[in-house]
Amino acid sequence: MLTLGKNSRDFFAHICKLVWKQGRRFVQTDETEISLQTTNKSYLKGFLIKAGVSLAVLLYLFFTINLAPLTEALRTIDISLFLFAFFLYLLAQPIRTLRWWLLLKKDNRLPFSSLLALYFIGMFFNQFLPTSIGGDVVRGYYLWKETDKKEHALSSIVMERFTGFYMLFLLSLVASLSALIRIGSSPLFLFVLVASVIVLIIMTLFFIPPLFELINRRFFLHRLGISKKVAHVYYATLEYRRERILLLNAFLLSLLFQVMLILVYYFLSLSLHVSLPMGYFFLLVPMVTAAAMIPFSLNGLGIREGVSVLLFSRVGITNAEAFSISLTILFVGLLTGLIGGLIYPFFRSEVLQKKEVKGKSL
8 A cells, every 4th residue: 555755845855856966866776877967057057048938938928919818718718628628638648658558568567557657747747847857757767666677668768759759740740731731831831841851750760770879979978978878778679660560559549649639729729719620720739739849948838838829820819819728738737747746755655665675575
């Protein structure tokens, strides 16, 4: 049975330790050591730049958009439709977890429920902490401690993200082509089209080992002292090339998740009394999601809202309505991340109990 830590201070102390001392944390295993080496100065500089970008974009939107219809839309929101969209987003998380579980299955000792808990915990770290540590690193940290084949475990996270990103940019490619045909020529649509093609080509080149070796030896990985560790994970990831059925299932699950995310946007717009054909959401949401992945802001904050206003305002709704949709999707993400924060103390307590039992058995 899971038990909570001594008090809430333990929870926040551990979070601070993960975040502010990530450069000094070492995970010891029998054969391998993982080190995450950064400096507080570079971390603070990166955080301030990202925070500045997010704040600048949000301030620009607040000062250039008529707030009266925005506040009215949020005040009269249909709670039932909002909750339906929120629960739909919650249901989408097991889809992503199932994708990870399939990729990890051959080297996995954790039940599906634990992986689902880890996914929510990762979302909490992504949403609520101003850090570059990321939810994937948190998932990898605990997964590393629970598995014997370390590189294979971490490669499952790499491949899980790879299939998701690849499907996202594939949808973004299709969306930009459709936009050029249905809406008309636009520098933005052309940029998204070209960027999607470039990213898809780069991601495809990921599976060419000689190219990886060139990058690994001559660029930053070697200088950071993590060349061998990255190589181990990379070649473990390449083993998935033989699992064609497994990869097909992973890509299909990625497609299903993206469709559910689009539906979340659609029902959130309905909750705000914004009438827009569903087809436009299939056209624009992949582009918004892809733009939010640009690592120039805090978890896409500001970039997502700005691109949402820029794109959705071109298909028949006002800037205020587009901004309200982006704010509600932000709130849905925060609520989902909060669930991960509530799960985290219990999950960590269970891990510590297992470690204590293992220590006593030795």
